[in-house]
Amino acid sequence: MNKFKIIGAAVMLIFFASCVDDLNTEPKVELTLDKLLEQDPQAVEGLVSKIYGTFALSGPDGPGSTDVVTKDAGEAAFLRGIINLEDFSADAVKNRWGDDGLDQLTTTSGWNPNNKFFRYLFDRAYYTIPQSNNLIKILKETKTEIPDRENHIAELRFLRCLAYYYVIDCFGKGPLVTEDDINTTTPKKESTRKELFDFVEKDLLEAEQTITATKSYGKANKAAVQMLLAKLYLNAEVFTGTARYNDALTYVNKVLSDSQYSLAPNYVSVFSGDNNTSPEIIYTLIADAVVSQSYGNTTYIVNGSLSTETLDPNLFGAKDGWGGHRATKAWYGLFNGGDLAASNDVRAKLFWTSGHSYEMNNYKTWTDGFPSVKFRNSNYSGTSSSTSFSNTDFPLFRLADAYLMYAECVLRGATGGNIGQALTYVNAVITRSQGDAILASQLNLNFIIDERARELNFEGQRRTDLIRFGKFTGGSYLWPWKGGVKNGISIPDTYKLYPIPTTALQSNPNLTQNPGY
Secondary structure (H helix, E strand, O other), rough: OOOHHHHHHHHHOOOOOOOOOOOOOEEEEEEOHHHHHOOHHHHHHHHHHHHHHHOOOOOOOOOOOOOOOOOHHHHHHHHHHHHHHHHHHOEEEOOOOOOOHHHHOOOOOOOOOOOOHHHHHHHHHHHHHHHHHHHHHHHHHHOOOOOOOOHHHHHHHHHHHHHEEEEEHHHEEOOOOHHHOOOOOOOOOEEEEEHHHHHHHHHHHHHHHHHHOOOOOOOOOHHHHHHHHHHHHHHHHHHHHHOOHHHHHHHHHHHOOOOOEEEEEEOOHHOOOOOHHHOOOEHHHHHHHHOOOOOOOOHHHHHHHOOOOOOOHHHHOOOOOOOEEOOOOHHHOOHHHHHHHHOOOOHOEEEOOOOEEEOOOOOOOOEEOEEEEOOOOOOOOOOOOOOOOOOOOOOOOOOHHHHHHHHHHHHOOOOOOOOOHHHEEEEEEHHHOOOOOHHHHHOOOOHHHHHHHHHHHOOOHHHHHHHHOOOOOEEOOOOOOOHHHOOOEEEOOHHHHOOHHHHEEEEEEHOEEEEEE
């Protein structure tokens, strides 16, 4: 029932205006927000839930609606953008559709500021940010007694920071817009990566003090804020030039000390249709086949990885197979040298090999490469029926990631941890999936980046990980179709950032293009 409470709260007749060209657009409602809350203070739940929904849904009125300008509502959803820009651009997963701009992502070549998929993520972030600002300002200023006012403000600050995190990570700069900028008409100046980083750090540290520690499925709590802080600090050297691994470990330790979370006994259960019962998930983006439909949530991952050409989508709880995504040997080759049948690791079994070739000779050929069936719409426990839309929630933050982050921080010299505990955490992740535990002599950064691939691929993190490990650009690490060539070639360092979309440059003359574009 917890899963449906947040969805139900979002199903209110509240229509938010798209804000691609105007970062200060206020929500359009039948009543102003302050009047709405004055008449019904409980309406705050639906208003806040709408902001949660911006990360998983395309719009407020079903899968065909959209909050941002696009001809195809589903392809512009926030989560779909994260998968496109974090996974398809990296080594593990490729898409074959060849949509305008998607080929350039899957081959890490020909990037330019007119690519619609770059625009979608930028627009999504700058839709969520001002909408969060609007509610924060109203909740701060209204004289109406609002239930859990301070907690709701902290939730909104987390969601705003989450959107800014992807701006920092993917684009490296952008306007810094807060609740203090509402009703201003002058275009905001461009803020540097460091300035955005500092704002997000400060905002999260303040939100940590007031947000509830209680776990409530689908909503942010103290552990979610701490996890986002840990990720911010983990990538601080890339984002600001100054390493913050001590701080990253401090916040990882806070997450690990929270007794509300534990590793799920079975890996597959974390990615199944009933994963809302998982004890491992810290923060999730909710999907539901009836009430929370979207072509851009996990429906995109599940259906996109299935095709009746080589398998029955009903085996994984889906009515439809879109035949788009396949993994490459850069992912499944990490299990027992690619001999998946001989591997004991449960994660090695989550690829569909029948009718498919090991080598991806042509990324546009469906049978080249193994589709990942890690995410599925079928329930792990009990029976379930196939549906057109996914019931599987997306685990944006989960405990296994925190275990691996702990080990990485220790290996990078962070204090506040030790190698013995790091080994224990890493082996807990491996043996949970029936893999072979490693020795202390095997635990190094090269092992960690590979283990992060085995454990976390297709979860919207791979590009960021490869950049942090110095493996994304250049030619020291090649993967299938890197640079548009079958066996991979070097790509320029400019690709560590995406170009600022042309539409954003046109909307705000203070913005400048990233170098190399």
